[in-house]
Structure formats: C-alpha cells, structure tokens
Amino acid sequence: xxxxxxxxxxxxxxxxxxxxxxxxxxxxxxxxxxxxxxxxxxxxxxxxxxxxxxxxxxxxxxxxxxxxxxxxxxxxxxxxxxxxxxxxxxxxxxxxxxxxxxxxxxxxxxxxxxxxxxxxxxxxxxxxxxxxxxxxxxxxxxxxxxxxxxxxxxxxxxxxxxxxxxxxxxxxxxxxxxxxxxxxxxxxxxxxxxxxxxxxxxxxxxxxxxxxxxxxxxxxxxxxxxxxxxxxxxxxxxxxxxxxxxxxxxxxxxxxxxxxxxxxxxxxxxxxxxxxxxxxxxxxxxxxxxxxxxxxxxxxx
Amino acid sequence: xxxxxxxxxxxxxxxxxxxxxxxxxxxxxxxxxxxxxxxxxxxxxxxxxxxxxxxxxxxxxxxxxxxxxxxxxxxxxxxxxxxxxxxxxxxxxxxxxxxxxxxxxxxxxxxxxxxxxxxxxxxxxxxxxxxxxxxxxxxxxxxxxxxxxxxxxxxxxxxxxxxxxxxxxxxxxxxxxxxxxxxxxxxxxxxxxxxxxxxxxxxxxxxxxxxxxxxxxxxxxxxxxxxxxxxxxxxxxxxxxxxxxxxxxxxxxxxxxxxxxxxxxxxxxxxxxxxxxxxxxxxxxxxxxxxxxxxxxxxxx
DNA sequence: CCTCTATCCCAAATTCCGCTTATGATTCCG
DNA sequence: CGGAATCATAAGCGGAATTTGGGATAGAGG
Numbered sequence: 001x002x003x004x005x006x007x008x009x010x011x012x013x014x015x016x017x018x019x020x021x022x023x024x025x026x027x028x029x030x031x032x033x034x035x036x037x038x039x040x041x042x043x044x045x046x047x048x049x050x051x052x053x054x055x056x057x058x059x060x061x062x063x064x065x066x067x068x069x070x071x072x073x074x075x076x077x078x079x080x081x082x083x084x085x086x087x088x089x090x091x092x093x094x095x096x097x098x099x100x101x102x103x104x105x106x107x108x109x110x111x112x113x114x115x116x117x118x119x120x121x122x123x124x125x126x127x128x129x130x131x132x133x134x135x136x137x138x139x140x141x142x143x144x145x146x147x148x149x150x151x152x153x154x155x156x157x158x159x160x161x162x163x164x165x166x167x168x169x170x171x172x173x174x175x176x177x178x179x180x181x182x183x184x185x186x187x188x189x190x191x192x193x194x195x196x197x198x199x200x201x202x203x204x205x206x207x208x209x210x211x212x213x214x215x216x217x218x219x220x221x222x223x224x225x226x227x228x229x230x231x232x233x234x235x236x237x238x239x240x241x242x243x244x245x246x247x248x249x250x251x252x253x254x255x256x257x258x259x260x261x262x263x264x265x266x267x268x269x270x271x272x273x274x275x276x277x278x279x280x281x282x283x284x285x286x287x288x289x290x291x292x293x294x295x296x297x298x299x300x301x
Numbered sequence: 302x303x304x305x306x307x308x309x310x311x312x313x314x315x316x317x318x319x320x321x322x323x324x325x326x327x328x329x330x331x332x333x334x335x336x337x338x339x340x341x342x343x344x345x346x347x348x349x350x351x352x353x354x355x356x357x358x359x360x361x362x363x364x365x366x367x368x369x370x371x372x373x374x375x376x377x378x379x380x381x382x383x384x385x386x387x388x389x390x391x392x393x394x395x396x397x398x399x400x401x402x403x404x405x406x407x408x409x410x411x412x413x414x415x416x417x418x419x420x421x422x423x424x425x426x427x428x429x430x431x432x433x434x435x436x437x438x439x440x441x442x443x444x445x446x447x448x449x450x451x452x453x454x455x456x457x458x459x460x461x462x463x464x465x466x467x468x469x470x471x472x473x474x475x476x477x478x479x480x481x482x483x484x485x486x487x488x489x490x491x492x493x494x495x496x497x498x499x500x501x502x503x504x505x506x507x508x509x510x511x512x513x514x515x516x517x518x519x520x521x522x523x524x525x526x527x528x529x530x531x532x533x534x535x536x537x538x539x540x541x542x543x544x545x546x547x548x549x550x551x552x553x554x555x556x557x558x559x560x561x562x563x564x565x566x567x568x569x570x571x572x573x574x575x576x577x578x579x580x581x582x583x584x585x586x587x588x589x590x591x592x593x594x595x596x597x598x599x600x601x602x
Numbered sequence: 603c604c605t606c607t608a609t610c611c612c613a614a615a616t617t618c619c620g621c622t623t624a625t626g627a628t629t630c631c632g
Numbered sequence: 633c634g635g636a637a638t639c640a641t642a643a644g645c646g647g648a649a650t651t652t653g654g655g656a657t658a659g660a661g662g
Contacts, residue, residue, distance in 0.1 A: 002377055004305035020638060032621055034640065039620090045388035050441075050578040052461065054629050054638060057441055059582055060394055061387045068380035075376055076303055079369035086362045087346035093361055140351075140358055160353060277351040281360055321609060333650055335611065340649090355609060355658050 004076060006040040009033060010048070011069040018056060090120040092283030097126040097133045098146035101228070101247040102270065106146065106166070106298075110290040121283050130203060137161065137273055143284050145273045146291070148245075150207035162279060164272040164288060166295035169245045171266040172259035174235045179258070181241075186263040193217035196240035198231050199224040204268075208243055211266060232257055247298075270295070305377060307341040310334060311349070312370040319357060391421040393584030398427040398434045399447035402529070402548045403571065407447065407467070407599075411591040422584050431504060438462065438574055444585050446574045447592070449546075451508035463580060465573040465589060467596035470546040472567040473560035475536045480559070482542075487564040494518035497541035499532050500525040505569075509544055512567060533558055548599075571596070 012022040019033040026033075041048050048062035058066060085091035098107055107125065114121055128136060130147040137145040138161065148169065173187055181187050189211060197219045199205040205224065212219045222240045225231060228248045235242050236256035245268055249259060272291055278284045313323040320334040327334075342349050349363035359367060386392035399408055408426065415422055429437060431448040438446040439462065449470065474488055482488050490512060500506040500522045513520045523541045526532060529549050536543050537557035546569055550560060573592055579585045 001305060001309055002381060004302060004308075007305075008302055018638070029622055030639070031623085031641080035620070038640095044384045046384070046583055047578055047581050050576060051639085052439060052441060052576070056638095059579075060584070061384060061582075064383050064387065065380060068376065068383065072373065072376050072380065075369065075373050079366060079373065080303060082365050082369065083345045083347070083362060086365065138353060140353060275351055275353070277348055278360075280348050281362070282347055283361070319609070330651055331610070332612085332652085336649070352610085 002040070002043065004072070006036050006043075007069045007072050009036045010040055010065065011073055013037065013049075013056075014058065014062075014066050014069070085120070087282050089118050089282055089286055092120065093122045093124065094144060094283050094287045095124040095126060095142040096144045096146065096287065097128045097136055097142040099129055099133065099148065100127060101245060101251075102146040102148075103127055104251050105247050106270075106291060106294050109294045110287065113290045113293065114287065118286060121286065123287065129201065134161070134273060137275065143274065143278055143281070144287060144291075146270065147273060148203075148268045148270045150203065150210075150268050160276050161273050162276050164274065164292065166270045166272055166291060167298050168267045169247045169270050171243045171245055171262060171268065172249060173241060173262060174232065174244050174257050174259050175241045176236055176238050177256060177258045179241070181260065182258050184260060186261045188263050189215045189266070190217070192241065193219070196220050196222045198222065198234045198240040198242040200228065200231055200242065200244070201226045204243070204245075207268070228252060250298075303341070303344065305373070307337055307344075308370045308373050310337045311341055311366065312374055314338065314350075315359065315363075315367050315370070386421070388583050390419050390583055390587055393421065394423045394425065395445060395584050395588045396425040396427060396443040397445045397447065397588065398429045398437055398443040400430055400434065400449065401428060402546060402552075403447040403449075404428055405552050406548055407571075407592060407595050410595045411588065414591045414594065415588065419587060422587065424588065430502065435462070435574060438576065444575065444579055444582070445588060445592075447571065448574060449504075449569045449571045451504065451511075451569050461577050462574050463577050465575065465593065467571045467573055467592060468599050469568045470548045470571050472544045472546055472563060472569065473550060474542060474563060475533065475545050475558050475560050476542045477537055477539050478557060478559045480542070482561065483559050485561060487562045489564050490567070491516045491518070493542065494520070497521050497523045499523065499535045499541045499543040501529065501532055501543065501545070502527045505544070505546075508569070529553060551599075 009022060009026060009028075012025050013019060013033065016022040016025050019037070020030045022028075023030045023033045037048065044061060044065065046061045047059050048065060050057050050059055082091070096107065103125065111123055114123065124142075126133075126136070126142055128145070130149070133142075133145045133147055136142050146166070173181075173192065175182055181191065193212070193215070197208075199208065199221045205221075208219065223234055225234075228244065229252060231242050231244065232252070232254040234240060236254045243262075243266070244259070247270070272288055274284060274288065279288075310323060310327060310329075313326050314320060314334065317323040317326050320338070321331045323329075324331040324334045338349065345362060345366065347362045348360050349366060351358050351360055383392070397408065404426065412424055415424065425443075427434075427437070427443055429446070431450070434443075434446045434448055437443050447467070474482075474493065476483055482492065494513070494516070498509075498520045500509065506522075506525065509520065524535055526535075529545065530553060532543050532545065533553070533555040535541060537555045544563075544567070545560070548571070573589055575585060575589065580589075
C-alpha cells in the first residue's frame with residue numbers, strides 16, 4: 001500500500017518540476033524528497049523519473065502514477081473537507097428524543113437558535129417518554145434525550161450515560177377559576193388532601209403519590225390520563241384539581257382554569273442525557289449547548 | 302492530509318468489527334490499532350467510534366469516513382495494480398528506433414518472441430539512422446536505439462547512454478555473377494583497388510574510404526545511394542561492385558549478383574543504446590533481452 | 603452467580619523510520 | 633570558466649509507531 005505522503009510529495013515533484021522546488025513547496029529539505037521518491041520507486045518497483053542532464057522526465061510508470069495521484073489526492077481532500085464540515089459545524093445530524101412538553105418548548109427555541117448560527121446542522125426529532133427514551137439513547141437510536149426526573153424517585157441512569165441538568169420545572173396546582181383555594185397566593189399540599197384529583201402520566205402520578213404520602217394522605221384520584229389537554233379540560237369542568245409542570249403551562253393553558261404555586265415548591269428536574277462519548281461530537285455538543293442556553297433563560301418556570 | 306495507513310486500518314476496523322479483529326487481519330497487535338485510531342480521530346477532530354458495552358458503533362463522522370475510505374483504498378489499489386502491471390511486464394510501451402536493416406531483421410524476430418511471452422507489452426517502432434537516432438534517444442523520443450558503428454571511426458556516445466553490443470555484422474563484397482573475382486572464395490581489399498564502386502549510406506561510405514586508405518588506394522566510386530536495393534540493382538547491371546552488410550543480405554538479395562567474403566574480414570558493430578536509467582525499466586530491459594537473444598543466434602552473419 | 607474469555611485502554615520501552623545537516627558531484631548559464 | 637542550482641549520499645538524531653506488560657470491563661456459559 002502506497003504511503004499517501006509519498007503520493008503527495010510525488011505529485012508536488014511532478015507539478016513543481018524538480019525535487020528542490022517540491023521541497024520548497026512542501027516545507028521539506030531536498031534530501032527528504034530524494035529519500036521519499038527513492039522509497040516510492042522501491043515500493044513501485046521501477047523508476048518514476050529519468051534525468052537527462054538536469055532536466056527531469058517522467059517514465060511511463062511515472063506518468064501513470066501521476067494520473068492516479070491526482071485522483072487519490074482529490075478523494076483524500078474530499079474526505080478531509082467532509083470531516084472538516086462535521087467538526088466545523090457546517091454539517092451534521094443530531095437525533096434528539098424528548099418528552100412532549102420539551103418538544104413543544106425547549107426544542108423549538110433551541111432549534112431556532114441553531115438554524116440561525118449553524119444552518120448546516122440537521123436535527124431529527126423523536127418523541128418519547130423518559131423510561132423508554134433513555135433506552136433508545138443507549139440503543140443508539142438517538143444522540144440526545146431530554147427527560148425529567150422527580151427528586152423523590154432515585155432512578156439510576158446507566159454508567160455510560162452522562163446527565164446534563166437543564167432546568168427545574170416547578171409544579172403548579174390547577175383548579176377551576178372560582179375554586180375556594182384560588183383566593184390564596186400559594187397553597188400547601190396538606191391543604192389539598194380532601195380534593196379530588198386528575199392524575200397525569202405514570203411518572204408524574206408516581207411522584208405525586210409519593211409526595212402525598214410524605215405529607216400524610218392518599219389522594220383521591222378521580223381520573224387518569226396522559227394527555228395534558230384532557231387534564232386541563234377535566235379541571236375546567238370542575239371534576240378535580242391537578243398538578244402540572246410549568247413547562248406545559250407555558251404553551252397550553254385552558255382559560256377556565258387557574259394555577260397556584262405549591263408551598264413548599266414541588267419540582268421536577270429536566271435534564272439532557274447523552275452517551276459519554278458523544279459529548280465529544282461537535283454537532284451533539286452544539287445542540288446541547290443551545291439546549292442549555294435556552295433552559296437557562298427559563299430558570300424558575 | 303490523512304495517512305493512508307490510518308485509512309486502511311480504519312477500514313479494516315470497520316469491516317472486521319473490532320480493534321482486535323482488525324489487528325489480526327493486518328498483522329498488528331491490538332494496541333497499535335488503538336493508537337492509530339486515536340491518531341486518526343485526533344487528526345479528524347471528532348470521534349469515529351462509540352462503544353456501548355462491548356459493541357462498537359460508528360459515529361456520523363465515522364460513517365462518512367468509512368464511505369470515503371472505500372473509494373480511497375480503491376483508487377490506491379488501482380494505482381498499485383497498474384504499477385504492478387508495468388513491473389510484472391503485463392503492460393508497458395517501449396519505443397524502439399532502429400536503422401532499416403535492423404528493422405527488417407532483428408526487430409521482427411524480437412517482437413515475435415515478445416508477443417509470445419508478453420502480449421501486454423506494446424512496441425512503437427521508429428526508423429532512424431545512427432547519428433540522428435542516438436540524438437532522439439537522448440531527447441527522450443525513444444527508449445531503445447539500434448545503431449551500428451564501424452571499428453575505424455571512434456565515435457563518442459554521450460555519457461548518460463549505455464551501449465549494449467548485439468552482434469558483429471560482417472561485410473560482403475557484392476558483384477554480378479560471372480565477375481572474374483567470383484571465382485575466388487574470398488577476396489582481399491587490395492585486389493579491388495581497380496574496381497568501380499557503388500557506395501551506400503554516409504557512415505558505410507566513410508568507413509569504406511577509411512579502410513581503402515589503410516590498404517593504400519582511393520576507390521573509384523561511380524554511384525552513391527542510401528538504398529540498398531538500388532545498390533544491388535546497380536551491381537547486377539555490372540555498373541560496379543559494392544560492400545554490403547550481412548544483415549541486409551539476409552533479407553534482400555538480388556538473384557543476378559553474388560557475394561564474397563573479405564579477407565581479412567571487415568565488419569560493423571551493431572549495438573543497442575539506452576539511457577542508463579532506462580535499464581531499470583522492466584519493459585525496456587525485457588525488449589533489450591529479446592534483442593540480445595535474437596542477435597546471439599545470428600553471431601557471425 | 604461465578605468464572606472464563608475477549609475486548610479495550612494505559613503506560614513504558616524499544617525499535618525503526620524519516621527528517622535534517624553536511625558534503626560532494628554534476629549540470630547549466632552567463 | 634566560475635557561479636548558481638540541482639541531486640545523491642552519509643551520518644546523526646528526534647520522534648513516531650509498534651510491541652510488551654498489566655489491568656479493567658463486559659458478555660457468554662457453566
């Protein structure tokens with residue numbers, strides 16, 4: 001197998017017209033060129049140049065190799081340019097898997113920033129809920145996963161994954177306007193022990209039950225649904241109250257309901273997850289940075 | 302510029318599926334692969350592989366580089382195969398410049414042998430007389446020149462040329478059948494001082510005059526022509542006698558003339574000339590060998 | 603559940619390759 | 633016939649790449 005440096009030097013010699021000139025072009029000394037060409041001729045098995053006096057001429061093998069050298073160097077620089085495009089963030093694809101309310105808030109904002117500064121980066125968007133979306137990450141089906149955890153349930157993430165905290169998403173108690181508790185500025189969980197509840201997704205429900213248990217009651221859950229829009233509609237109809245993350249409320253809010261903060265506050269942690277190795281991939285790191293920046297502006301939501 | 306060895310190793314890793322497997326394929330130890338891939342990733346600027354457990358996966362950059370690696374290695378091996386064709390004598394072009402009587406005798410025989418054993422070697426045939434054909438060689442217009450010299454005139458060949466003696470071509474005295482001298486088996490030059498002569502090409506004529514002078518007479522040259530056929534016709538018509546190399550007579554002999562050997566013999570030296578560097582070019586060396594072999598069978602002509 | 607094997611990384615040492623420096627020979631040009 | 637430029641060669645050295653040795657981890661199988 002030819003050494004690409006030899007090919008490059010050979011090509012320089014051919015175009016420059018002499019060993020010395022090629023040495024000047026490539027930043028070598030002249031003997032280096034001599035040695036490289038000697039080695040190349042040795043590996044080819046036949047001379048590539050002949051000299052008549054001081055003039056240099058290509059042999060038949062030299063002519064043939066010269067033509068090949070052109071294409072070899074072209075494909076090499078093509079590869080190099082594509083690699084450069086990927087590292088210089090002028091190209092690349094990042095697959096992001098997020099839970100619905102992140103897909104509706106953080107993601108679009110991050111993508112807007114991304115499109116402005118790095119139009120070459122393409123993002124594929126997948127939707128998935130935390131326990132499963134993490135598995136997808138490990139399986140290599142996506143590069144970044146946005147997921148949330150509740151402080152109560154201490155979940156373990158696989159070792160090869162790294163967690164990047166993005167924001168804390170505060171929970172709000174939703175109730176129909178005119179509800180007696182709506183007169184307070186903030187409510188305590190213990191005050192809600194007698195209410196009827198609309199419960200959300202599995203993880204939210206689990207955490208909710210956990211927190212209620214800590215305060216000392218078991219909530220009366222009347223309805224359960226994954227759909228936040230349905231939850232709000234049920235609340236609006238007076239069928240119960242509900243806990244809902246601020247992230248959801250920031251883009252979807254039924255006009256017949258109102259929300260009150262909890263005291264003490266309850267929150268879920270929104271984080272990005274990446275395979276440890278992928279942190280070093282420029283495009284992935286870039287999208288992560290945008291997500292961090294977007295999340296930072298939402299602190300306290 | 303990527304190192305072609307790195308590309309080759311990278312490709313082996315991709316196809317073999319693991320560093321260790323690639324090491325076995327390439328005959329390296331495994332750490333060598335690790336270091337090469339580390340160096341490659343450093344020069345690319347982004348990881349090429351990620352590992353999930355023991356499984357290896359290509360990153361986006363790795364996928365892209367893998368595609369390029371394929372074509373790079375293909376063009377490299379294509380170049381290598383063409384070089385191999387040239388060195389293994391399965392391809393090649395040799396330009397031979399010869400004087401007419403060699404073109405009619407030695408060359409066709411050599412080409413016949415060549416075509417049998419090495420059908421891939423193409424030969425371009427040029428015709429040229431000695432003083433000029435040597436210049437063509439130096440100028441790079443041909444690779445091998447067949448030329449003849451007479452022992453008398455000590456011509457200098459350029460330093461970068463190498464002379465390969467092929468055969469000695471004995472001169473014969475041509476006379477019409479029935480000529481008085483035709484009764485002898487051999488004739489001495491001095492016996493021919495009173496004859497009328499038909500002279501051939503410049504070099505032949507020069508040598509002829511030289512030899513006559515040494516014996517002590519100036520020949521009476523009635524006609525001069527480069528064309529050996531014309532010489533023979535003139536001799537046949539009884540217009541004079543002539544000296545002619547055996548090489549010419551071996552393929553062209555007027556049936557109304559006869560030839561007698563000279564005593565002492567007069568001969569011209571037929572040699573091949575090559576640029577010194579070109580001796581190392583396989584195809585050129587091959588044609589030279591064939592010419593030597595053909596000439597060896599003609600010793601004494 | 604444990605062991606065994608295969609894989610990979612890391613660090614150190616050695617070998618080897620390639621570049622440079624220095625020098626001499628040759629050619630071309632004024 | 634110098635002088636400039638080119639190439640070849642040899643010696644020396646620095647760095648790179650490989651090997652060696654050791655350890656950690658993951659997956660397979662008993």
